[in-house]
Amino acid sequence: MSNNAKEVVLSTEDLDRLKLMLAPAEQRIIILSHTNPDGDAVGSSLAWCRVLQSMGHTVTCVVPTRYPYFLNWISGIDEIEIFKEKPEEIAATIKQADLIFCLDFNTLSRLEALSDAINENSSAKRILIDHHLSPPRSYDLMFSHPESSSTSYIVALMIERMFGWKVVTREMAEALYVGMMTDTGNFSFSTLTPELFRTVAKLLETGIHIPTLYNNVYNGYTEGRARLFGYVIDKKMGIMHNGEVAYMSLKENEMRRYGFQQGDSEGFVNYPLTVKKMKMSAMFLATRKFIRVSLRSRGAVDVNVFARRYFEGGGHANAAGGKSFRTMEETIEHFRASVEEYFAEIEGTNGAATESTRAATEGETK
Numbered sequence: 001m002s003n004n005a006k007e008v009v010l011s012t013e014d015l016d017r018l019k020l021m022l023a024p025a026e027q028r029i030i031i032l033s034h035t036n037p038d039g040d041a042v043g044s045s046l047a048w049c050r051v052l053q054s055m056g057h058t059v060t061c062v063v064p065t066r067y068p069y070f071l072n073w074i075s076g077i078d079e080i081e082i083f084k085e086k087p088e089e090i091a092a093t094i095k096q097a098d099l100i101f102c103l104d105f106n107t108l109s110r111l112e113a114l115s116d117a118i119n120e121n122s123s124a125k126r127i128l129i130d131h132h133l134s135p136p137r138s139y140d141l142m143f144s145h146p147e148s149s150s151t152s153y154i155v156a157l158m159i160e161r162m163f164g165w166k167v168v169t170r171e172m173a174e175a176l177y178v179g180m181m182t183d184t185g186n187f188s189f190s191t192l193t194p195e196l197f198r199t200v201a202k203l204l205e206t207g208i209h210i211p212t213l214y215n216n217v218y219n220g221y222t223e224g225r226a227r228l229f230g231y232v233i234d235k236k237m238g239i240m241h242n243g244e245v246a247y248m249s250l251k252e253n254e255m256r257r258y259g260f261q262q263g264d265s266e267g268f269v270n271y272p273l274t275v276k277k278m279k280m281s282a283m284f285l286a287t288r289k290f291i292r293v294s295l296r297s298r299g300a301v302d303v304n305v306f307a308r309r310y311f312e313g314g315g316h317a318n319a320a321g322g323k324s325f326r327t328m329e330e331t332i333e334h335f336r337a338s339v340e341e342y343f344a345e346i347e348g349t350n351g352a353a354t355e356s357t358r359a360a361t362e363g364e365t366k
């Protein structure tokens, strides 16, 4: 298969506009990223934060909820403010901001309670730096690049164009590398370009040690997480659509049994795609308010479309997410019906696979 991933081309005009916005001295800047922040959210925020700080601005990184524990080692991560843990204090900071950057997400509605604090500050300019599809037009300036494999990569290119590589410290390079690595499945997804690897080469030149970064992120879990993973795959994986679609679910009592911590289910949804004929995988994770839906796919199966249509979500063509406000059983039922409808549509009536299902009900006990 040839590589038809598109290179990210930044707009010189937009970079100039951004330089003008950043020109006034000592501004108060907020860098916001998404709920359940991942390596890309954290990595892009921290690197961008350091650049803006070096210009003399006062920068606060904010995320709605805590990042997973396997990112704790990243330099500077403890400076990231978690809105949920001190909402009033952070809301006050947001109200005084001159500029608000939104990184690695584009719908402010995903921020829940935080959205109100942002809406109360109507004077701050809002700038988007993101690689998710279909951004709303509510930004003053947008660096929206769905063709990019990560937001960290866009940030790296922006830093290079605006300030040159000389400003990139080893710590910043580590943060950017973590973002690029995690959002590309350790450089294995379909959005890889020659320029991305040239950028990685430049990160490497700052002295980062890739094996250490890989180990810190992917081999930093607990024993409970390893056992939970075994349980999910063995007992909770349902297979349908002629063995081409898998789905897994976890309820709160099951997570408690294995000492679940935020981030422990990271990567679970990718695993069914290690089965050769699998085209799509889903993970349903119970949270207090709703069921978090994660979707992954291969090739032409577009889970961004699927998530938008059936699960109030979106994302990328091969990696997306959404929500369900039904019970776990109803969510799974809705998913199965949606898969049949969606696959019938994309395969046409002739190519529709005969249904062969094996519901994973054994693990649903308790």
Ligand SMILES: [Mn+2]
Pocket: 040, 041, 104, 131, 149, 150, 151, 183
């Ligand atoms: Mn991302």
